[in-house]
Amino acid sequence: MVSYNEGMKIAVIGAGAAGIMAALQAARGDGQVTLFEHNQTVGRKLLVTGSGRCNLSNDNLDPSLYYCADPEWIARFLDTFGVAELKEVFEKLGIPTIKTYDGWYYPLSQSAQAVVEILRERLLEAGVLLRVATEVEWFSWKEGQFELKVNWNERKTVEHFDKLVVAAGGKAYPELGSKGSLFPALAGLGHTVETISPALGPIFVDLGAFKALKGLRFDAVTSIYLDGERLGSTYGNLIVTEKGFNGPGVMNLSHFVGLHPDQNLELQVNFLAPFWEGMAEELADLEKARSSLRGLLLRALAPKAVDFFLSQAEIAPETQIKAVEGEQLLRLLRVATDNRFMVRGAGDFKISQVTVGGVPVSEVDPCSFESKLVRGLYLVGESNNLAGPCGGYNLHYAFGSGILAGKHLVSSKDNE
Numbered sequence: 001m002v003s004y005n006e007g008m009k010i011a012v013i014g015a016g017a018a019g020i021m022a023a024l025q026a027a028r029g030d031g032q033v034t035l036f037e038h039n040q041t042v043g044r045k046l047l048v049t050g051s052g053r054c055n056l057s058n059d060n061l062d063p064s065l066y067y068c069a070d071p072e073w074i075a076r077f078l079d080t081f082g083v084a085e086l087k088e089v090f091e092k093l094g095i096p097t098i099k100t101y102d103g104w105y106y107p108l109s110q111s112a113q114a115v116v117e118i119l120r121e122r123l124l125e126a127g128v129l130l131r132v133a134t135e136v137e138w139f140s141w142k143e144g145q146f147e148l149k150v151n152w153n154e155r156k157t158v159e160h161f162d163k164l165v166v167a168a169g170g171k172a173y174p175e176l177g178s179k180g181s182l183f184p185a186l187a188g189l190g191h192t193v194e195t196i197s198p199a200l201g202p203i204f205v206d207l208g209a210f211k212a213l214k215g216l217r218f219d220a221v222t223s224i225y226l227d228g229e230r231l232g233s234t235y236g237n238l239i240v241t242e243k244g245f246n247g248p249g250v251m252n253l254s255h256f257v258g259l260h261p262d263q264n265l266e267l268q269v270n271f272l273a274p275f276w277e278g279m280a281e282e283l284a285d286l287e288k289a290r291s292s293l294r295g296l297l298l299r300a301l302a303p304k305a306v307d308f309f310l311s312q313a314e315i316a317p318e319t320q321i322k323a324v325e326g327e328q329l330l331r332l333l334r335v336a337t338d339n340r341f342m343v344r345g346a347g348d349f350k351i352s353q354v355t356v357g358g359v360p361v362s363e364v365d366p367c368s369f370e371s372k373l374v375r376g377l378y379l380v381g382e383s384n385n386l387a388g389p390c391g392g393y394n395l396h397y398a399f400g401s402g403i404l405a406g407k408h409l410v411s412s413k414d415n416e
Contacts (some may be wrong), residue, residue, distance in 0.1 A: 007030045007032065008029070008030070008031030008032075008162045008163060009030075009031060009032050009034070009160070009162050009163075010023075010026050010031050010032065010033045010034070010144065010162065010163045010165070010409060011036065011136075011148060011159075011161040011163070011165070012026070012033065012034070012035045012095075012165040012167060012189045013033050013036050013136045013139070013163075013164070013165065013166050013167060013168050013182065013249075013382070014034065014037065014038075014166070014167035014168040014169055015035050015036075015039075015043060015130070015132070015150075015167075015370060016034070016043065016044075016045050016046060016167060016169055016381060016398065017043075017045075017046050017049075017381065017395055017398035017399050017402065018167040018380040018381030018382075018398040018399065018400060018401050018405075019035060019037075019165065019167030019168075019380070019381070020035070020042060020043060020046075020119050020123065020402065021089075021398075021399050021402030021403045021406060022165045022167060022378065022380055022401075022402035022403070022405045022406040022409075023123060023126075023165075023311070023402075023406065024093075024119070024122055024123060024126055024406065025403050025406020025407050025409070025410065026163075026165070026405075026406040026409040026410060027123075027126035027127055027128050027403075027406075028126070028406075028410050029409065029410035030228075031149065031162075031163075031409075032127075032129065033126075033127075033128045033129065034128075034129045034131055034151050034161070035128050035130055035131065036131045036134050036135075036136050036150070037130070037131065037132045037133075037134065037177075038133075038135045038177045039132065039133070039176070040124070040132055040133050041116075041120075042116065042119070042120050042130065042132065043115075043116035043119060043120070043131060044176050044177060045149035045169070045173055045176045045177070045178065046078065046112055046115065046116055047112045047113060047116055048112070048173070048176070049112055050106065050112065050115070050392070050395075051393055052111070052112050052312075053106050053107075053110045053111065054106060054107055054110075054111070054112035054115050054395075055104055055105070055106060055391060055395060056086065056090070056097060056105045056106060056107065056392055056395055056396065056399070057083050057086050057087075057097075057104075057105040057392045057393075057395065057396040058083075058103055058105065058391045058392040058393055058396065059083060059099065059103030059104075059105075060103050060391075061073040061078055061082060061083060061393065061396060062078075062139060063078060065393060066386055066387065066388045066390055066397075067199070067255055067343040067356055067386060067387045067388070067395065068361060068385075068386040069360060069361060069362070069385065069386075070361050070362060070410035073361045073362070073366045074361070074366070074386060076366040076367060077366040077367070077397070077401075077404075079385075080366070080367045080400075080404065081400035081403065081404055083105065083396075085381045085400070085403075086105075086396060086399060086400065087105075089399075089403055090107070091123070093118065093119070093122055093258065094118055094122075095107050095108075095109075095114075095115055095118055096108040098110075098310075104392055105392055105393055106203050112289050113392045117343070124264060128175035131150075131152070133152065134149045134150060134151070134152040135150070135152075136148050136149070136151075136168075136182065137149045137150070137151050137156075137181075137249070138148055138182075138185050139164060139166075139182070139185050139376060140185065140188060140189070141189055141377075141381065144162065145160045145161060145162060146161045146162070146164040146376070146377070147159075147160055148160070148161065148164075156204050162376065163377075163378070163409055164180060164376065164377050164378065165378040165405055165406075165409075166377070166378065166379050166380070166383050167380045167381045167383065167402060168180075168181075168182045168379060168383065169352060169381060169382045169383075169409055170196055170198075170355030170357070170358060170382035171196050171198070171349045171355050172198060172349050172352050172354050172355050172382075173349070173350070173353075174252070174349055174350060174351055175350070178382075180196050180355070183196070183358065186287045186359060186379070186383070189371075189373065189374050189377065189382070190274045190373045190374065191359050191363055191371070191373060191374075191379075192360050192363060192399060193297045193357075193358060193359060194357045194358060194359075194360060194385050195357050196355050196356070196357035196358060197255060197258025197259060197355060197356050197357050198254065198255070198258055198346060198347055198348055198349050198352035198355055199254055199255035199258070199352055199353070199354050199355055199356045199387045200251045200252070200254060200255070200352055200353035200354050200387070200389075200390060201251060201254045201347025201348070201351050201352030201353065202241065202243070202244060202245065202246035202250065202251070202254065202346065202347045202351065203224075203244050203245055203246075203251075203253065203254050203257060203267060203343060203345075203346050203347075204243040204244040204343070204344045204345045204346065204347075205232055205243075205244040205245065205267050205341035205342060205343055205344060206341060206342045206344060207240070207243075207244065207341065208341075209308075209312065210240065210308075210339070210341070211240075211242075212303060212304075212308050213240040213288060213304070213308060214240050214241065214242060215239070215240065216237070216239070216240050216302055216304060216305055217237060217239045217247070218237070218238055218239075218240075218249070218269075218271050218301075218305070219235070219236070219237055219249070219274050220236075220237075220238055220249050220269050220270055220271050220273060220274070221233065221234070221235045221269075221270040221273035221274070222234055222235075222236075222238065222245075222249050222250050222253060222268065222269050223253075223267070223268045223270075224253045224256050224257075224265060224266070224267055224268075224343070225265065225266045225267075225268065225340070226260055226263060226264065226265055227263075227264050228257075229230075231253075231260075232252075232253050232256060232405045233251075233253075233258045234248075234249060234252040234253055234389065235249065235274070236248035236251075236389075236390070237249050238250050238251065238269070238370070243282070243344075244267075244341070244344070245267070245269070248389070248390040248391070249269075249292070250326075251353070251389075251390055252389040252390060253267075253329040254346040254347060254352065255356045255387060257343060257345060257346035258346060258356065259356070265342075265343035266340045266341065266342060266343060267341045267343055268338060268339070268341075269311075269339060270336075270337040270338070270343070271301070271334050271336045271337065272300070272304070272336045272337050273334075273337065274300070275299070275300035276337070279296060279297075279300075287405075290323060291320070292317070292318055292320055292321065293310070293315060293319050293320070293324055293332075294306055294307075294310060294317045294318070294319075296321060297310070298311065304342065309332060309335050309336045310332070312335040313328060313331040313332040313334075313335050313336075314328070314330075314331060315331070315332060353390075353394070354382060354383055354385070354387050356385060356386070356402035357385050358382060358383055358384055358385045359383055359384050359385060360380055360384075360385050361384050361385060361386060363379075364379050364384055367404060367408075367409035368404055368405065369401050369404055369405040369408070370405070370408060378405040378408070378409070379403055380398070380401035380402045380405050381398045381402065384401075401407070
């Protein structure tokens, strides 16, 4: 049986990426750390990250890639906790990492299940008290302590702690336990809680004739516009679906749909952007232009897509490059690079990976994640209003926020 040292009592609500790391780091001090988790096991949402491979981080971390009201805030966080810091922590935990050619980091095992099992083992070794299948229904601040109303198997108790880390997540994947039910408690402590919206999900549009491309994948540049003004742009893989588009190429923009409900949003998809420079050179050099326009497009696109674009541009498939007229080329470019789709909605919480909304970052310290309003309260992970694109950006933030909060809990105790 594990024995716990007398001293500061720390509660961590939520055993996801942020909560696990906060508990592990805080357990290095002399207090007792209790980790509450609504699910039967820890790290349940972590199991589905990176399609089960657990995409930990990305070499291309940059403040500009995050949705955040204060770019300087996220810049300070990334300066404090970058890729090198994350790799060091994971190496010490016994989780070596590997990097793909494009800078995406995964555990050497490429198994989220392995990561979760190692982290659970480390929690037990550190003496963290795991309270799984236990729901924290409410918390408040009373007489110098945090009071938690806890429900375990319909047995309800009131428990008190000196410090509190809120890592309960947003509302994405509610079947995995993220319901956003504790945001009202944060509001009760004086924090602002901004509207929670889904992010990193599909975008639904009026496809029109483009329904013919259903099932095809593209590497494309995608932009979203509000009344003609561009809100954001991203590059990545996307797939044409029955209702619109899915994949990183649109998921990174889906939060704009939730942030601007019932407004005039348009999605622009440039299917040729990654290949256009080389194609333009060949189109301009008539001496080298020996093939058909269809043959040129087939170097980058599937036959079904090529035939669709040529048909929409009213260009015969056999048309030679040197015979392409200026107006024909303009029609092709309009269809393949500047088509605008009316946005009809985006994926709900059930099919979106993260959420935006929650506590504004201005109310939280970016280096310790301690609340600026309530001393001893730490807000990590999706408690705060920010989100990154696909590719390990959100998991890096979740791990990092928990690690910095846990380290500060130990150092603040040392300084008391």
